[in-house]
Amino acid sequence: MPKPSATKKPAAKRPQKPPRRGVADAAQVASGKAARSRRTQARILDAAEELFSHHGIYGVSIRDIADAAGVDTALLHYHFANKDGIYEAVLLRRAGEINTARTRSLDDYALACAGKPSIEGVVRAYLQPVFERLRNGGRGFNNFAALIALANNTELWGGGTVKEYFDPSVQRLIELLRLAMPKAREADLYWGYQFLSGALTLSYSRNDRIKWLSHGQCRANDYAAIEPRLVEWCTAAFRALGARR
Amino acid sequence: MPKPSATKKPAAKRPQKPPRRGVADAAQVASGKAARSRRTQARILDAAEELFSHHGIYGVSIRDIADAAGVDTALLHYHFANKDGIYEAVLLRRAGEINTARTRSLDDYALACAGKPSIEGVVRAYLQPVFERLRNGGRGFNNFAALIALANNTELWGGGTVKEYFDPSVQRLIELLRLAMPKAREADLYWGYQFLSGALTLSYSRNDRIKWLSHGQCRANDYAAIEPRLVEWCTAAFRALGARR
DNA sequence: CCCCAAATTCATGATTCGATCAATAACCAC
DNA sequence: GTGGTTATTGATCGAATCATGAATTTGGGG
Numbered sequence: 001m002p003k004p005s006a007t008k009k010p011a012a013k014r015p016q017k018p019p020r021r022g023v024a025d026a027a028q029v030a031s032g033k034a035a036r037s038r039r040t041q042a043r044i045l046d047a048a049e050e051l052f053s054h055h056g057i058y059g060v061s062i063r064d065i066a067d068a069a070g071v072d073t074a075l076l077h078y079h080f081a082n083k084d085g086i087y088e089a090v091l092l093r094r095a096g097e098i099n100t101a102r103t104r105s106l107d108d109y110a111l112a113c114a115g116k117p118s119i120e121g122v123v124r125a126y127l128q129p130v131f132e133r134l135r136n137g138g139r140g141f142n143n144f145a146a147l148i149a150l151a152n153n154t155e156l157w158g159g160g161t162v163k164e165y166f167d168p169s170v171q172r173l174i175e176l177l178r179l180a181m182p183k184a185r186e187a188d189l190y191w192g193y194q195f196l197s198g199a200l201t202l203s204y205s206r207n208d209r210i211k212w213l214s215h216g217q218c219r220a221n222d223y224a225a226i227e228p229r230l231v232e233w234c235t236a237a238f239r240a241l242g243a244r245r
Numbered sequence: 246m247p248k249p250s251a252t253k254k255p256a257a258k259r260p261q262k263p264p265r266r267g268v269a270d271a272a273q274v275a276s277g278k279a280a281r282s283r284r285t286q287a288r289i290l291d292a293a294e295e296l297f298s299h300h301g302i303y304g305v306s307i308r309d310i311a312d313a314a315g316v317d318t319a320l321l322h323y324h325f326a327n328k329d330g331i332y333e334a335v336l337l338r339r340a341g342e343i344n345t346a347r348t349r350s351l352d353d354y355a356l357a358c359a360g361k362p363s364i365e366g367v368v369r370a371y372l373q374p375v376f377e378r379l380r381n382g383g384r385g386f387n388n389f390a391a392l393i394a395l396a397n398n399t400e401l402w403g404g405g406t407v408k409e410y411f412d413p414s415v416q417r418l419i420e421l422l423r424l425a426m427p428k429a430r431e432a433d434l435y436w437g438y439q440f441l442s443g444a445l446t447l448s449y450s451r452n453d454r455i456k457w458l459s460h461g462q463c464r465a466n467d468y469a470a471i472e473p474r475l476v477e478w479c480t481a482a483f484r485a486l487g488a489r490r
Numbered sequence: 491c492c493c494c495a496a497a498t499t500c501a502t503g504a505t506t507c508g509a510t511c512a513a514t515a516a517c518c519a520c
Numbered sequence: 521g522t523g524g525t526t527a528t529t530g531a532t533c534g535a536a537t538c539a540t541g542a543a544t545t546t547g548g549g550g
């Protein structure tokens with residue numbers, strides 16, 4: 001019983017709460033009650049992010065999160081109403097940021113190429129923001145990415161709230177690819193994205209099978225090795241797919 | 246708490262049990278106690294396979310499986326000792342079959358091409374058995390595939406028992422690719438497999454986001470559309486990756 | 491300094507979960 | 521049939537789960 005705990009939402013008793021400013025800025029050392037509260041929420045979300053990314057939403061109990069964050073379980077309910085609320089908050093905290101970055105990167109490239117995009121340029125512009133954050137975003141972003149990878153193979157994905165955050169950047173990607181491959185069929189662009197997405201997703205997942213398969217030659221999260229190869233891979237593949245008669 | 250319930254395995258009190266012949270053959274209508282028992286186990290595994298593929302191992306309770314299979318929960322413990330036992334049995338039931346089929350398909354191709362494999366031929370031979378089963382294997386195999394997709398983004402994947410079933414066919418794939426691309430670097434072959442694997446995995450997962458992205462033009466599990474495109478995609482991509490200086 | 495509201499903890503309830511044990515039903519050998 | 525073994529059920533335990541409401545602390549405004 002997957003427990004659709006969202007059905008009877010306990011009404012999130014959290015009172016009014018100031019305009020709900022970004023919860024994300026954890027490192028802040030400001031004082032004051034609100035700042036302290038925001039820091040606590042960030043600690044909770046950090047813990048939840050890590051645990052969820054390892055064991056999935058059903059593999060983690062509210063107690064686990066509370067213990068990892070060093071607070072009482074009731075506090076989680078106070079801030080996020082219920083478990084689903086925590087899960088959603090974890091996703092929303094970063095989903096917007098990464099996707100606006102993607103869209104911006106694509107827009108920048110569209111300008112720079114003066115209306116004549118290349119497949120390689122588009123693919124690179126789409127991938128760059130993620131890999132930059134995977135390399136420099138700290139453990140937090142890597143946990144988030146692994147969680148996305150986990151959630152990505154679920155039916156719930158795509159219909160949820162996250163959809164509206166991720167979709168625009170993908171549509172922008174498709175748009176530019178259409179310009180780069182005018183002869184390609186519409187459907188092939190989407191299938192290409194699907195294949196790209198699968199490869200990318202597996203790249204930042206927690207699956208390190210390649211390490212064993214390659215007898216240690218490749219390490220799963222060696223993003224410096226992955227990014228250029230994935231760009232080459234998808235570029236050539238899109239070109240072939242676009243040449244279908 | 247991810248509950249490593251495998252730690253104290255309740256010793257599977259199931260007594261001696263005949264030589265443990267293939268549990269897989271469910272449709273059998275043979276009579277007799279043993280046959281009946283095997284059919285029951287198959288029903289249990291079918292139910293577990295479906296539920297696990299939807300909600301993951303932690304999202305399903307033993308009671309859920311028992312209800313879906315129409316038996317008492319105690320019976321699950323009798324046959325499979327504990328929850329992990331059920332999960333493992335679900336995986337093992339099909340893992341061997343699909344991977345020997347893959348290896349056989351690759352071996353057949355290696356013979357047919359007389360020592361001069363092409364990238365496309367190798368990729369096609371590797372993918373063919375899966376897609377054939379996805380199209381004709383009934384709901385059972387599709388559930389299994391979706392479960393694999395789910396498990397594939399977990400750290401536990403690769404170290405488990407399943408590793409030994411999946412690895413040989415992959416190594417055979419790499420071998421043949423090495424012949425097809427003599428100049429390619431070793432590491433690039435493994436990275437290429439990683440990208441292929443990600444795309445393939447997403448293809449049979451329960452993620453139907455492409456349907457929405459493409460406004461209905463593409464349907465996630467339209468394997469007749471996916472297989473040829475994925476072959477083209479990977480072929481071109483491997484060729485490019487193998488041409489790295 | 492004091493009070494109010496927000497943030498946090500403490501104690502607890504109801505439910506579900508995995509697992510076990512004894513009891514029954516089905517089957518087979520004799 | 522009868523006896524013995526295997527397969528299956530019924531009842532139940534203890535632990536863990538999500539959630540709630542009452543207490544307690546914390547911080548800032550008057």
